[in-house]
Amino acid sequence: MRVNVTVNGAPMTADDVWPGESLLYVLRERLGLPGAKNACEQGECGSCTVYLDGLPVCACLVAAGQAEGREVLTVEGLASGEELDPVQEAFVECGAVQCGFCTPGLIVQAHSLIAGHDGVPADAEIREHLAGNLCRCTGYEKILDAVRLAARRKAGS
Amino acid sequence: MHEFRYERPATVAEAIRAVAHDPEADFLAGGTTEVDLMKDGVFHPDLLVDITRLPLRGVRRDGTMLQVGALTTMEELASDRTLMERAPFVVEALLRGASVQLRNMATIGGNLLQRTRCRYFRDPAVPACNKREPGSGCEAVNSVARMHAILGASPACIALHASDLAVALVALDAVVHIQSEEGERLVPLTQFYLMPGETPDRENVLRHGELITAVDIPLPPEGTRSIYLKIRDRASYEFALASAAIAVIMDGPVIKEARVAMGGVGTIPWRGFEAEEVLREAPATPDTFRSAADGTIRDPFIVPGTAFKVELAKRTLIRALTEVTS
Numbered sequence: 001m002r003v004n005v006t007v008n009g010a011p012m013t014a015d016d017v018w019p020g021e022s023l024l025y026v027l028r029e030r031l032g033l034p035g036a037k038n039a040c041e042q043g044e045c046g047s048c049t050v051y052l053d054g055l056p057v058c059a060c061l062v063a064a065g066q067a068e069g070r071e072v073l074t075v076e077g078l079a080s081g082e083e084l085d086p087v088q089e090a091f092v093e094c095g096a097v098q099c100g101f102c103t104p105g106l107i108v109q110a111h112s113l114i115a116g117h118d119g120v121p122a123d124a125e126i127r128e129h130l131a132g133n134l135c136r137c138t139g140y141e142k143i144l145d146a147v148r149l150a151a152r153r154k155a156g157s
Numbered sequence: 158m159h160e161f162r163y164e165r166p167a168t169v170a171e172a173i174r175a176v177a178h179d180p181e182a183d184f185l186a187g188g189t190t191e192v193d194l195m196k197d198g199v200f201h202p203d204l205l206v207d208i209t210r211l212p213l214r215g216v217r218r219d220g221t222m223l224q225v226g227a228l229t230t231m232e233e234l235a236s237d238r239t240l241m242e243r244a245p246f247v248v249e250a251l252l253r254g255a256s257v258q259l260r261n262m263a264t265i266g267g268n269l270l271q272r273t274r275c276r277y278f279r280d281p282a283v284p285a286c287n288k289r290e291p292g293s294g295c296e297a298v299n300s301v302a303r304m305h306a307i308l309g310a311s312p313a314c315i316a317l318h319a320s321d322l323a324v325a326l327v328a329l330d331a332v333v334h335i336q337s338e339e340g341e342r343l344v345p346l347t348q349f350y351l352m353p354g355e356t357p358d359r360e361n362v363l364r365h366g367e368l369i370t371a372v373d374i375p376l377p378p379e380g381t382r383s384i385y386l387k388i389r390d391r392a393s394y395e396f397a398l399a400s401a402a403i404a405v406i407m408d409g410p411v412i413k414e415a416r417v418a419m420g421g422v423g424t425i426p427w428r429g430f431e432a433e434e435v436l437r438e439a440p441a442t443p444d445t446f447r448s449a450a451d452g453t454i455r456d457p458f459i460v461p462g463t464a465f466k467v468e469l470a471k472r473t474l475i476r477a478l479t480e481v482t483s
Contacts, residue, residue: 001163019161019162019163019205020158020159020160020161020195022192041196042193042196043189043193043256043258043259046256046258049258052261052262055232055261056257056258056261057258057261057262058189058258058259058262061188061189061192061193061259061262062188062192062262063163063185063188063192063205063207065163065165065207066185066188066207066209068165109257109258112257127392127393128252128393129257131256131257131393131394132255132256132257132258132259132394133256
């Protein structure tokens, strides 16, 4: 089947999509966007987190047909040209990246927290919001630092 | 994954017709359970009927009741202001039930129909599972079990019902709207789920081709206090070892009215009618709470790995009652 989807602002079309393919597979293997990662494939690890119509979801559990006509924003769409999104910058500055496999999902999920928040979220709120994103390297402390930094900068303090 | 066809009908009637006329067809809503189980080879429909764009979404206040469209997402229902004010324990159950990403896709109808997390059910390489292959036996009873049921369980099946939301909703006597080609029927959630008995593959009263279109949540009277206490292996994003959903109306130190349900212990979301009887018109004391707990966790069916749940479940209920009445 054919799947039409707007990805990072641009209309895209994937042909010969098998109904059993996930949105993640379509993004990575058919549309050339390998940012979202394929790890657990069960919605447990959050590595495949993308925005679907403005809300973060696990792309591995979205059937390709469900994405038809909808808007997707992936980690590739967060930066403007060479200029990183403030969340990406904060991850770099804080050393919140080690092996990097969970990073795209965490960046998108952290982005969704900060986008919906005027101030700096409490640690408990950050932890709860990122609960569906697993990282096996960092122990999360540097990730929390990065989220706090990005939130502080956005709040202007 | 098994080959299948995908359709996206434009109306509820067409969707129901498409599934009703194909014994191997299934509805697809948020997909967070279904797509997962299709990847694992547990589900193998030959036709998936995508209902996600049907007009069954949204929360509507109707007097003392909230009518929730079956395709409302968990996150949407969790942010409903009336629910937050009048029955915050339902919101707590929703927020403790899944990660943000899953709550944005998972629907209320789908949540009620989510399948067990029993690892033997979810692994087709395990031959014995009466739920997956009727008559094949139960590997969980004979092997390692922990996240399993102690109430409503039997040698044929100890699979746990994993929903948090359903626990709070059985406490409130929610009602499920079920649509078929013949028309609509209403089923109280307390009568919706079936004990495994000898047919663990039949989990609820839905017949093939029937679709949940809405759930009515009766709002408890103003002044009701409620709690959803979930005990689990880690602080977030984990299924319950034991959970308690409680709503009470207090008159000073006396409990006037109580609703009790438990999760993490039953093959179905477990309504504690015995506990409610003990609590009604009783003083909010440790003795009352212990009697309520003993009345709820009666005649458990345990295997070595689940024996710890008997006392854990009682303590969970006692702690929840202590917190909500103080």
